[in-house]
Amino acid sequence: MTAVLAALRRVLGAPGWVAAVWVASVAIAAGAGAIVHAAVAGAIGMFGPAPDGRLAYGLTDLALDHEAIPSTATATIVMSALLGVVAWSLFAGAVVARLDTPRRDVATTWARTLPAVVVQSLWHLAIRAIVVFAALSTASALPPAAGWPLLWLGWSIGTVGLDLARVRAVRGLDSPYHPRTAGLALLDVVRNPGRFAAAVGLAALGAIVPLVVVYASLAMLGSPVMPTVARALSLGACIVGLWRIALVTDADPPSTAA
């Protein structure tokens, strides 16, 4: 527990980094929101919802009347996700360098290890796709009460495996571009559950944040505080995510100096 909290203290001790990650997320999401806002505004013109506040029906009516709107919204959110993946892949090395122990020179380390971090991210993506497919096949054969937790756990382990691969890429391991690095990182998480349990737990917590945010957006539909709640949850997710990375750096003893 002491080590877990120590990792959190390191994250909270880097408020600029927390803010940078969060602001980037908010900026991307705000852009998505602005696009959808403009699309809907253009479609409805001077019309507005009836004063009786039936927002759910109003949105349904709107989507049925203007089929381009759901398509636009979906495409916008997908693009936001892709933008987030690319941005995070590019800057993950810098965050690892900042949170690693001992702390590294961020600019130098990031510039030097950027290609390796990106390549490991791509290898991990391919491996995770295979693992997720296998997990889905297994989960579909099980009752939902067992299948969904299995998927959730598997996804969380995968997230920590990706963190570990990036950490090792930043630390300058042999074969920084080899898929073996990504595969071994995933295997090491599975084989050492005790060392990575806290990180997997945080990954599991982080995995449900998207569901919580989507739920909040529906439950608080039309409420003026809903955007604030969503942004607050996003900030929490950023802190949890960075905390998880800090834990992974602690859990994996450095084998090669940068």
Next chain:
Amino acid sequence: MHARMVAALGPAIRCGRAPPGVPKPPMARRNLAAALRRVSAALGLGLALVAAACRPTPEPPPPIDAPTEPLRPADVRGPIPQDARVTDWTIAATLDADAHRIDATATLVWTNRGPTPVSSIPFHLYLNGFRAADTAWMRDGLRAGRTAGLDADHAWGWVEVEEILQTSADGEDPVALEFTERDEPSLMDVPLAGPLEPGHAVTLQLSFSTQLPAVFARTGFAGDFVMVGQWLPKPCVRRSDGTWADDPFTFHSEFFSDFGRWRVTLDVPARHQIGATGVKVDGHVDGDRRVETYVADMVHHFAWASGADLVAWDSEHDGIRIRQLMPPDALGDATLHHEALAATLDSMQARFGPYPWSTITVIHPPPGAEEAGGMEYPTLFTTSRRRSLPMWAQALGFDDRFSGAFVTVHEFGHQYFQGLLASDEYAQPWLDEGMNTTANALAYLDRYADEGDPWIVKVAGQPLHLLDGLRVQQRFADDLQPVDQSAAAYDPTVGGYGPTVYRKTAATMLTLRGLVGAERFDGALRAYAMAWRFRHPTGADLVQALVDGIGERVDVSAPGPDGRVVTLDVRAYLRDTLGRADAIDLDVQALGVRPAVATTGWHRGEDGALRDDGKPDVTPIADRPDDAVEAYAVVHRSGGLSVPVEIEAAFVDGTTDRVTWDAKARHVLLTWPGRRLRRITIDPDGLLLLELRQSNNTAWVPGVEAPEGLDDVAGDVAEAVALGVLAGVGP
């Protein structure tokens, strides 16, 4: 257990750490202890999950004895017109569960209630619609995809008539009749031995066999379960003008028969439980066979189901015995279906008169027989499973009042619309399906009366309401084809049968109810239902009943400033909404504040000289006094149907005004001198359920303070969802 295991492995092993100064146990023992901890944790987690997934199955209550009479007492059910009884059936049927075949003999006494003699009687052979790919039903069914999942080995079903004898009333002097199947095999003609005079009856002895298909459309078998509906030859209805309703069985059409008395003996495997129309009057098990006799009166069909592993759940409501037959794993749904049925019974008895029969049987098809679900027969119907949401989902605001329950509400509703008011489902399917859907909506409004328009689905606590659902379900079919046409006129490739026949009819009736007032409408509909019980009403009969009860023309507004009142022509309304493929669509075309007509400039006075009354007022609208401006709005009707509509204007000073427009012209210009407009809402009370597109019904004057619009809401939701997704793909 864990502590004892750890203790058994030695005092040094305690949560994987040895006390200070004590040497650690060997590596193998440490690894074993760790492994045992992991296994016990996994087992505990697994047991917890299994326990969470398992729910105790409720026990059915004690059985309730079947009533002795098929009809409720006369003082409860009301009178029965004797000339409505046309048929009298006595049937003995034996089920071969292995061959999925029924062999039967029947005695039919058919009475000529028509104005002229009858020399030949056409019969329906409905099940022959499933006999081949080129029957009227199958041609459209295959193209509509209704036969997806058809079991190629058991695809076909039919009813084969082997012999028809005409006898005397006591069964003597048999004469073999030469019957002829038509090119469309769902019909046959049976010439009688001689003309049958009006008011006289003929006795026919029939021998027939019924081959059941693997169920894909209401009737058939699935495993050790059979649902047997429309399984026997039935005489067509002879209309009051002497013509026959001898229409083929097509994809969208259902059934049309006369009322009568039925006594049916069923011989099935002893392992089966039987659910049937009417009441059981006799039953015994003889070796490996179960034989039960059922009697039903004043019904137009006898349907039944039987299967192994069916459990009976009996209940009672208002003196009516309700029997639910279901597989054991569906017992958890029984209470939900009973409550839905009881609420619907209360609503429909209050609105449409007493339910006349003494029993209701509800069949829950077992897994594999879902295609038999959702169908009505006299005093028996099949329902569907409820898709239960887990408790945690309900706690998060996900819920519905629809799945399972609505099927029971709808299929029970057919006991009235079609069971009692036995309209021709081929010629005017809207008269039962649409009127039943209307009744279903009224049943929900009655059950949840304190909510106004009740919710039917909740997503994260956000409600979707019943009447909004009715609007949504009419989409894409509102102007595709008229409501009032035969079932055969609806091509499944064109689509629109459900939205038009079911939903648009209900929207038509509920819109009328909103316009003329619930009391007037409900009274007229009740009068129709009471007048046409045990009869074959037509659409014209319903229209006349509504006009008689509501009035030819109804005032739907208060007198306007000019003293005129907007009226609704009820007959024209029904003619247009039921007879035309058209829709209501209204929108706000323009709105705002404009200068009032001024009196400045040069005017000629009474002395004939020009008089200077001042310069034009060029002050901006916003800076003018109220008496120098006027609010205006232009409302446009783009849909073809014109129905009076209320328009609400909201002003900057917080007041509102409502105006009724007859919508006969394509547009109307409304003005409010001395007022500053903020908002216009068309149909503020949502009475026009036939208007599907409401997104253009409310408009705000640009520049005025308006509440958050849909663009703001949609943008916020998109931003929130994007934040959630980014949280998933980010750090």
